[in-house]
Amino acid sequence: MVDFLINMELHQNSTYQQQIREKLVELIEQDAFGTKALPSGRKMAQLLKVSRNTVVLVYESLVDEGYLVARKRSGFFVHPDLLMVQRIPNSVQPSTPDTARTNRQPNWSTRLQKQPSQLSSLNKDENWLKYPYPFIYGHIDVNEFPLYQWRECSRIAESKGKLHEWVEGFIDIDDPQLVSQIRQQILSKRGISAKPEEILITLGTQNSLFLLTSLLAGKDITFGVENPGYANLRHVISLCDSPVSPLEVDNEGVQIGEQLSHCDYVCVTPSHQYPTTVTMTIERRKALLEQACKDDFIVIEDDYESEVNFIAEPLPALKSFDQDGRVVYVGSLSKSLTPGIRIGYLVADSSLVAELRQLRILHYRHPPSNNQRIAALFISQGYYDSHVRRMRRTYEKKWLQMQQGIEQHLSDCEVHSTAGSFCFWIGLPAGITSHQLRKEAAQEGILIESGDTLFMQKDGPKNYIRLGFSAINIDKILEGLAILGGLVKQLKKS
Helix, strand or coil, rough: CHHHHHCCCCCCCCHHHHHHHHHHHHHHHHCCCCCCCCCCCHHHHHCCCCCHHHHHHHHHHHHCCCCCCCCCEEEECCHHHHHHHHCCCCCCCCCCCHHHHHHHCCCHHHHCCCCHHHCCCCCCCCCCHHHEECCCCCCCCCHCHHHHHHHHHHHHHCCCHHHCCCCCCCCCCHHHHHHHHHHHHHHHHHHCCCCCHEEEEEECCCHHHHHHHHHHHCCCCEEEEEEEHHHHHHHHHHHHHEEEEEEHHHHHHEEECHHHHHCCCEEECCCCCCCCCCCCCCHHHHHHHHHHHHHHEEEEECCCCCCCCCCCCCCCCCHHHHHCCCEEEEECCCCCCCHHCEEEEEEEHHHHHHHHHHHHHHHHCCCCCHHHHHHHHHCCCCCCHHHHHHHHHHHHCCCCCCCCHHHHCCCCCEECCCCCCCCCEEEEECCHHHCHHHHHHHHHEECECHHHHHHCCCCCCCEEEECCCCCCCCCHHHHHHHHHHHHHHHHHHC
């Protein structure tokens, strides 16, 4: 036991108290101490090279939580109730040989009616933080998160006077304070006016789309989806057995006309088309809404990065032009704050929202009440607007660095970019595949995203990559693009 504790490594990512407590809980669950006393506070402090007070505070907290008991002049021991649980033998013992038991186990491959694991998606590297040059989309530089302001809002929400307001949950409604702040501080900036009953809080855009398709899709219902476009949207639609119709996009956004006429729902990303970054013109937006009325289809607008658009006067949301209730609007706080918060919102006719709310209850009741309240306070205290202004300045600088580096080092590539977007859509020179470059780049510490899965057709282009910049340190951008450009030139020669 002593040798194990001597080898315990303490890091800087969390407090020593947290790390020691976590390790002790793990050892208690493993019955590592049995009925013996834990090392004294002084001895444990010497073993871990921390202060005695740090260890004593951990021991006392574990006593409070029922893991340990303190005995006068004897020390700290594992609580007897936990020892009792650990000594209960496993009541299910194998009574047949392993091969026979295997034959009796269910074969899940024959029982699954759907297999989401077989659907193609962007290959997100969970170790992206370890790359010196993470040119990926949808993540942020962790140093940019407003930790102190968020922590202050968390402290307020969890204070004695405020705890009762959310700790029991909201049953089937959303935090009224968050709904109010989204109406006043977020939707209003996109030109959208909505009543509280027309807003639903979700676990992010992906969850909003999942709820919508679960309620609206069916084998006789056709969804029009931009091509290239958001692959996970196509997947949630196909899981509901709805036909998916690819929609062509040009330099003004999704093309209107015949390709939309047979659709029941048309899914678009007007602010910045995903992934080509094209902004849908006002004329195209109005024409789309006009055709929606004429051909009786609904438009689902994913306004996924509008909050931190650094253009001085971005176009208002498509929903703001909607006079006939033809647009379902989907947004989130993921791009402006962090994906980990998992807070999104949906704006639609109250009758649709009412049904979505009931469907949400069947899924998970409601998004975590504490996160809703903290987000509401974060917005109401002015921290959100301040953070967004700061991030707009940061992203504008990064975008300019990206543009400069791409012009200098990727001049042989086909480049699609729109000021205000979070990424660059890059077509590689003939003969170079995105997977080939991605593999070579990873060996140099560069993380890029292949665009293959964003095309609906199986024989779609294999030479597109997406370069994001929200997660990379600004000082690394030009350096990373120079290395990437060198790899492209090498592959082009080979």
